[in-house]
Amino acid sequence: xxxxxxxxxxxxxxxxxxxxxxxxxxxxxxxxxxxxxxxxxxxxxxxxxxxxxxxxxxxxxxxxxxxxxxxxxxxxxxxxxxxxxxxxxxxxxxxxxxxxxxxxxxxxxxxxxxxxxxxxxxxxxxxxxxxxxxxxxxxxxxxxxxxxxxxxxxxxxxxxxxxxxxxxxxxxxxxxxxxxxxxxxxxxxxxxxxxxxxxxxxxxxxxxxxxxxxxxxxxxxxxxxxxxxxxxxxxxxxxxxxxxxxxxxxxxxxxxxxxxxxxxxxxxxxxxxxxxxxxxxxxxxxxxxxxxx
Numbered sequence: 001x002x003x004x005x006x007x008x009x010x011x012x013x014x015x016x017x018x019x020x021x022x023x024x025x026x027x028x029x030x031x032x033x034x035x036x037x038x039x040x041x042x043x044x045x046x047x048x049x050x051x052x053x054x055x056x057x058x059x060x061x062x063x064x065x066x067x068x069x070x071x072x073x074x075x076x077x078x079x080x081x082x083x084x085x086x087x088x089x090x091x092x093x094x095x096x097x098x099x100x101x102x103x104x105x106x107x108x109x110x111x112x113x114x115x116x117x118x119x120x121x122x123x124x125x126x127x128x129x130x131x132x133x134x135x136x137x138x139x140x141x142x143x144x145x146x147x148x149x150x151x152x153x154x155x156x157x158x159x160x161x162x163x164x165x166x167x168x169x170x171x172x173x174x175x176x177x178x179x180x181x182x183x184x185x186x187x188x189x190x191x192x193x194x195x196x197x198x199x200x201x202x203x204x205x206x207x208x209x210x211x212x213x214x215x216x217x218x219x220x221x222x223x224x225x226x227x228x229x230x231x232x233x234x235x236x237x238x239x240x241x242x243x244x245x246x247x248x249x250x251x252x253x254x255x256x257x258x259x260x261x262x263x264x265x266x267x268x269x270x271x272x273x274x275x276x277x278x279x280x281x282x283x284x285x286x287x288x289x290x291x292x293x
Contacts, residue, residue, distance in 0.1 A: 001253045003049045006270050008040055010049075011056050022064050032063050049250045049270075050221035057192050057220070068191040070161075077162025077194065078204055081109070089169055102173040103141055103263070107282050108132045109166035110159060110245050110265040128166075131265075137281035140261065144240070144284065147259045148174070151239035153182040156210065157222055157252075159245025159264075164196040167244060168206045175209050183210040184238070186231055190218040195247070221247025224255070246271055253290050260287040 015036045019029045039059045043052060061067055068074075088105060095101040108128045148154065156171060158164050164187075171183055185206055188197045201212045216228040222243065224232055235241065240259040243252050249262050249271060263284050266272040272279040275290070 001048060001250045001271070001274055003047050003052055004270060007049045007052060010268070010270075011040060011052050012037065014053075015056060015060060018060055018064070018069055021069075022066065032060075035063060036060065048221075048223075050219050050223060050247050053192070053220040053247075054218065054223075058218070070194040071191070074161035074191075074194050074196075074200060075203075077160075078165060078200060081162050081165030082204060085165060085169060088166070089172070092169070092173065098173050099145065099177055100141060102170040103144075103284060104134075104136070104282070105132050106163075106166045106170040106244070107136070107263045107265060107284060108134075109163035110263070111163075111267070131280075131282065134282055136284050137277045138275070138283045138285040138289065140286040140289070141284045143286055144242075144261050147240050148181075149178065151181060151259070153184070153239050155184050155186060155213075155234050155238035155241045157186045157241065157243040157248050158196045158201075159248060160194050161196045161200045162194070163244070164200055164206065165204050168204060168209060171206070171209045184213050184234055185210040186213045186215050186222070186234070188218065189214045189216040189228075192218050192220050195220060219247075219251070221245070221249070221251035223251050253287070255287070257287075261285065262287060 015033060019032055023029050023032065036056060036059060039055060043055065061069065092098050092101045092105065108131050111127050111131070156167065158167055171185065174181065175183065185201060187201045188195045191197055198212055198214050201207065206212065213231055213234060214228060215222065215231045217223060217226060219226060224235060236257065241261065243249065243260065243262050245264050246268055249264055261284065266275060266277055266279060266281045266283060269279055272281065277283065
């Protein structure tokens with residue numbers, strides 16, 4: 001998916017939120033934001049939104065002398081989600097379709113996105129619980145389930161910290177349903193925004209259910225040309241793939257392969273319009289639905 005002019009505006013707003021978080025002086029904010037605007041002005045048309053984010057966040061980290069802009073929020077999100085794990089698992093196992101309910105919770109967790117959403121960790125978690133029971137606006141889950149039951153392995157491309165805990169619960173339910181399936185979870189090698197890293201995966205204990213794959217990426221979504229050879233191989237060789245979140249949609253929506261399913265909340269107007277749904281829709285969709293342009 002290619003960026004449009006609104007994507008530049010969105011990234012400027014993200015930069016402003018970062019500056020409000022770390023910088024007190026309005027004069028300093030002014031000067032850094034001028035640098036960011038100049039950096040963005042150098043970018044060529046026809047990039048993906050995740051390419052814009054990669055440039056801007058690297059520049060912001062340099063200007064602010066910080067390597068992990070959302071480290072505190074990520075830990076808080078992981079801890080908050082872990083505190084809910086047992087309760088949510090119990091509710092899911094008591095449901096008529098645990099696999100489906102776990103998928104809905106995993107997608108609802110995609111709201112925990114400090115790049116796309118304003119608000120505190122507590123506010124975002126309240127929204128997750130509120131939309132858990134809402135139906136998918138695009139629901140290809142039965143198609144996914146049919147393919148899953150004939151698959152020997154699954155590649156799960158994660159998105160954000162905090163959300164990753166709900167992904168882990170979904171993965172655990174998959175393993176309880178299909179004992180022999182091999183699951184790989186792809187995580188970022190380096191921090192960007194609040195994307196889930198290898199360290200986040202180890203912190204929450206996802207290795208109990210899946211093999212961690214380091215994508216070696218510092219992009220806000222999956223970028224195959226920039227990723228590790230191991231990740232690229234698994235992307236093309238895995239029987240079935242779940243790609244979580246907007247960044248992975250942006251990075252992988254032009255890829256043509258069978259059994260690639262995008263699971264996200266369309267928090268962004270540009271992505272919502274591209275897919276053809278209302279903003280903030282819950283989606284579990286086969287990639288074959290996407291119009292290629």
